Amino acid sequence: MNFPPGHPTLLRHPVPDDVSFPAETVLELAATAYEVEQRGDWWIVQIGATGEAVYQGPGPVEVFISPAPF
Numbered sequence: 473m474n475f476p477p478g479h480p481t482l483l484r485h486p487v488p489d490d491v492s493f494p495a496e497t498v499l500e501l502a503a504t505a506y507e508v509e510q511r512g513d514w515w516i517v518q519i520g521a522t523g524e525a526v527y528q529g530p531g532p533v534e535v536f537i538s539p540a541p542f
Contacts, residue, residue: 473502474502474503474537475537476541478541478542479537479538479539479540479541480498480499480537480538480541480542481498481499481500481501481502481503481505481506481535481536481537481538482496482497482498482499482535482536482537482538483496483497483498483499483506483517483526483527483533483534483535484496484533484534484535484536485497485515485527485529485530485531485533485534486529486530486531486532486533497527499526499535501519503535503536503537505519505520505521506518506519506520506526506535507519507520508533508534508535510531510532513530513531514528514529514530514531515527515528515529515530515531515532515533516528517533517535
């Protein structure tokens with residue numbers, strides 16, 4: 473569970489077509505459940521306990537707790 477409660481986990485990642493701002497995707501688990509790995513220009517975000525990839529693509533990427541609840 474994230475602290476404070478009600479603040480979801482977000483994945484910030486680039487969007488295609490050279491858009492100048494990143495996209496943010498809501499993730500289901502607590503921020504600490506995810507691992508971020510960089511392999512050259514390729515980034516992978518996976519659930520640490522299962523190894524399931526939730527993002528594979530260009531970076532940089534960031535998994536963080538939303539500063540605002542929603």
